[in-house]
Amino acid sequence: MSVVKLLIEAFRDFLWPISPNWLFQRDHSEPAFAFIVHPRNIADVYHKYTFIRVINPRLLEWFLLHFWPVILSEVEGLRSVQTGKPIKGWILSIPLTAEQMISERKVAVKMIRRAIELAYCRGANVIGLGALNASVTYRGRDIEDIASRLDIGITSGVGYTAFNVADLILILINRFKLDTRVTVGVVGAAGGIASAVIRFLLTKEIKNFILIDLDRKHVRVHELVKEFRIANPEGSFEVTSKLSELKKCIFIITATNAPEALIRSEHLSQGTIILDDAQPSDVDTKVILEREDVLVVSAGIIEASGINLNFNLGLKHKTDVFSCLAEVMVLAGNHRIKERNFDYASVDEIQEIGRLGKALGFGRAEFQNFNKVYTGPDLDIFYDKYIKKT
Numbered sequence: 001m002s003v004v005k006l007l008i009e010a011f012r013d014f015l016w017p018i019s020p021n022w023l024f025q026r027d028h029s030e031p032a033f034a035f036i037v038h039p040r041n042i043a044d045v046y047h048k049y050t051f052i053r054v055i056n057p058r059l060l061e062w063f064l065l066h067f068w069p070v071i072l073s074e075v076e077g078l079r080s081v082q083t084g085k086p087i088k089g090w091i092l093s094i095p096l097t098a099e100q101m102i103s104e105r106k107v108a109v110k111m112i113r114r115a116i117e118l119a120y121c122r123g124a125n126v127i128g129l130g131a132l133n134a135s136v137t138y139r140g141r142d143i144e145d146i147a148s149r150l151d152i153g154i155t156s157g158v159g160y161t162a163f164n165v166a167d168l169i170l171i172l173i174n175r176f177k178l179d180t181r182v183t184v185g186v187v188g189a190a191g192g193i194a195s196a197v198i199r200f201l202l203t204k205e206i207k208n209f210i211l212i213d214l215d216r217k218h219v220r221v222h223e224l225v226k227e228f229r230i231a232n233p234e235g236s237f238e239v240t241s242k243l244s245e246l247k248k249c250i251f252i253i254t255a256t257n258a259p260e261a262l263i264r265s266e267h268l269s270q271g272t273i274i275l276d277d278a279q280p281s282d283v284d285t286k287v288i289l290e291r292e293d294v295l296v297v298s299a300g301i302i303e304a305s306g307i308n309l310n311f312n313l314g315l316k317h318k319t320d321v322f323s324c325l326a327e328v329m330v331l332a333g334n335h336r337i338k339e340r341n342f343d344y345a346s347v348d349e350i351q352e353i354g355r356l357g358k359a360l361g362f363g364r365a366e367f368q369n370f371n372k373v374y375t376g377p378d379l380d381i382f383y384d385k386y387i388k389k390t
Contacts, residue, residue: 128328139343157324192343
């Protein structure tokens, strides 16, 4: 895309939310969706806008704090389950990196609110929050008022993400012939996604968990444990802040909002399987590149057959999408445009979003991380070398 076109489109996206309603009025009677992301780091910004590589990273960070949300692409291929008509969709980005999202939370919230206004001006009436956009708004609570004012739906993708993460664990337990009494470590246990996964797994007779989060979040974790024990009195829940406890786990679920990797090689035993649902990743890249005895799978990825994002999410296949994006498409495709799902998903809701996704032709993506795709033979080799013998 030419520099001139990028600048024109950016200027257009600046004007849209502040223009009179009559100037860019859109019909909101038909379902249309938007998905809001942000760059993980400065490298992502340089990758998208190559012409700004001459700008010093520190100067660019300052510039990003004073820029505005933009439309990255128009999503094609989604159709209404009811009518078969095409449904419009867009991917938007606020300019802040993951680190800036955490350190400049008030600025981030203002950016997200402006991105919602921009999406609404384009015609979107159901919006998905990707990456850290959900957590910095306290899972949507800081933007609930704008959703009510515009009368639109907003989702953080908790339900479909939980369905996908739990599904991966159940598939691997079955493939590797593991006992359901395996110990599952959960990093970021106080969060909505982590708690939803646990809630769902407890119905599948998986009941041994080590719940890891910051000390200041342990009150919330213990509240969740009370809920979990009502759902399954036989459940075992160890609460800690020590990542070293992960050495006891065969499965590890990661779902934090940390801007940097937390899980390092010294935290892991041979034969560990990590389901990494964090963006940016919670797992040190050295684990993926150097520990062949540890299986790291990017969780929360759905194969959305027939969908063209017109944008590279950095996944292995063009039809692979993050489950939080898949959820907003599922809601739009089923005309459920008024729903607001922030940080909680019940077992019934998790099962329902999985069913609705399947009806749209969505399914589990191949096992993958940024480095490779794991084929069936790859998984068999991992089992024979590192699990079968332990």
